[in-house]
Amino acid sequence: MSTNSLWAGRFTEPIDDLTLRFTSSVAEDGQLYREDIAGSLAHAAMLVRQQILTTEEGEQIAAGLNAILGEIESGAWTPSWRDEDIHMAIESRLTAQIGPTGGKLHTARSRNDQVALDERLWLRRAVGDIRAALAELQSALVDRAEAYRDLVLPGYTHLQRAQPVLLGHHLLAYVEMLSRDDGRFADGERRNNRSPLGAAALAGTPFPIDRAHVADALGFDGIVENSMDAVSDRDGLLEFLSAAAISMMHLSRMCEELVLWSTTEFNFVRLPDAFTTGSSIMPQKKNPDVAELIRGKVGRVYGSLIGLLTTMKGLPLAYNRDMQEDKGPALDAARTLTDSLRILAAMWRRTEFNRDRFTTADMGAGYLTATEIADYLVRRGLPFRDAHHVTGRAVALAQ
Numbered sequence: 001m002s003t004n005s006l007w008a009g010r011f012t013e014p015i016d017d018l019t020l021r022f023t024s025s026v027a028e029d030g031q032l033y034r035e036d037i038a039g040s041l042a043h044a045a046m047l048v049r050q051q052i053l054t055t056e057e058g059e060q061i062a063a064g065l066n067a068i069l070g071e072i073e074s075g076a077w078t079p080s081w082r083d084e085d086i087h088m089a090i091e092s093r094l095t096a097q098i099g100p101t102g103g104k105l106h107t108a109r110s111r112n113d114q115v116a117l118d119e120r121l122w123l124r125r126a127v128g129d130i131r132a133a134l135a136e137l138q139s140a141l142v143d144r145a146e147a148y149r150d151l152v153l154p155g156y157t158h159l160q161r162a163q164p165v166l167l168g169h170h171l172l173a174y175v176e177m178l179s180r181d182d183g184r185f186a187d188g189e190r191r192n193n194r195s196p197l198g199a200a201a202l203a204g205t206p207f208p209i210d211r212a213h214v215a216d217a218l219g220f221d222g223i224v225e226n227s228m229d230a231v232s233d234r235d236g237l238l239e240f241l242s243a244a245a246i247s248m249m250h251l252s253r254m255c256e257e258l259v260l261w262s263t264t265e266f267n268f269v270r271l272p273d274a275f276t277t278g279s280s281i282m283p284q285k286k287n288p289d290v291a292e293l294i295r296g297k298v299g300r301v302y303g304s305l306i307g308l309l310t311t312m313k314g315l316p317l318a319y320n321r322d323m324q325e326d327k328g329p330a331l332d333a334a335r336t337l338t339d340s341l342r343i344l345a346a347m348w349r350r351t352e353f354n355r356d357r358f359t360t361a362d363m364g365a366g367y368l369t370a371t372e373i374a375d376y377l378v379r380r381g382l383p384f385r386d387a388h389h390v391t392g393r394a395v396a397l398a399q
């Protein structure tokens, strides 16, 4: 009997092997081991404080949990998929190490509030990493804007040359987008940062627990008030995925410009070699794969958002096992976005603009200053519509 040894009381035979593999979430929630242990340490401390466990039991549990944390970090012990999920894996390990006292840790708790807690703790960390990475990318863009502060490039509408703009003006448009992204993550985090622990399976627990104390110890701003909501709500992850999808969309636009700007046709930028790849057959090639991949990875982040929205749709209260499908999308989107931001920041810092492409003669090529000529004629007394017409005729003649 593998996993169901923890609840073997109700069962007469071990779980079918393929079914166990199918239902196991260790591959995903194994990444939440730090959060799971931090949550258990705070829960156990509260149980002692409330005299639900003795001081000695609490000390044994805490020492055991800290030892397990060390084992996972050093690789001395790896949670097995056979334990079904990270919560069961750690509890089994704890009981194997410290004996039956390990079984007291789960007093006044369910995996339903435990997993909700782990996810909220994880999200707080993930959002912190992403916000730092957003700031890194903003700073790299500002750095380029300053390094080329005098550089004027063609501004485009419809991808046709429109009017001259400062490169800094162009780059700072992305800085603005990233600021809004940051605001969305920060805003979601305000709602996320509440502790669901104490909701137990769905209806709370008869033990005299102190939810507020655990919440405080874990750095939450308060508790999730309704126990049924606490175990069945995944809005925090959905808000996170929505913000991540929008942010990746911004990155894909930026990457599309890097791809265009590094073509022979545009020849605006030189991407650093460390962030490009060659071709296995064409020796001259230097491909903007990083920019292309980030543009492409937007698809998986949108997929994660739509996937989890679909998983949650129509679920009756309270917890349903469907919800286990929430971790894959959230983990994947967080990693994809964080990596994309960090790599783009590093790449931008070393991206050089080809000043030869932005000479006055170059800027003349697309009649970029035609609007200025029309404006000049307006200042000399011509109605704008006539000035527009006259300038248009002049451009046609020149062409």
Ligand code: ARG
Pocket: 025, 029, 084, 085, 111, 112, 115, 321, 323, 324, 325
């Ligand atoms: N692995 C589960 C999940 O991620 C943990 C909660 C399981 N609860 C339960 N009653 N089976 O959703």
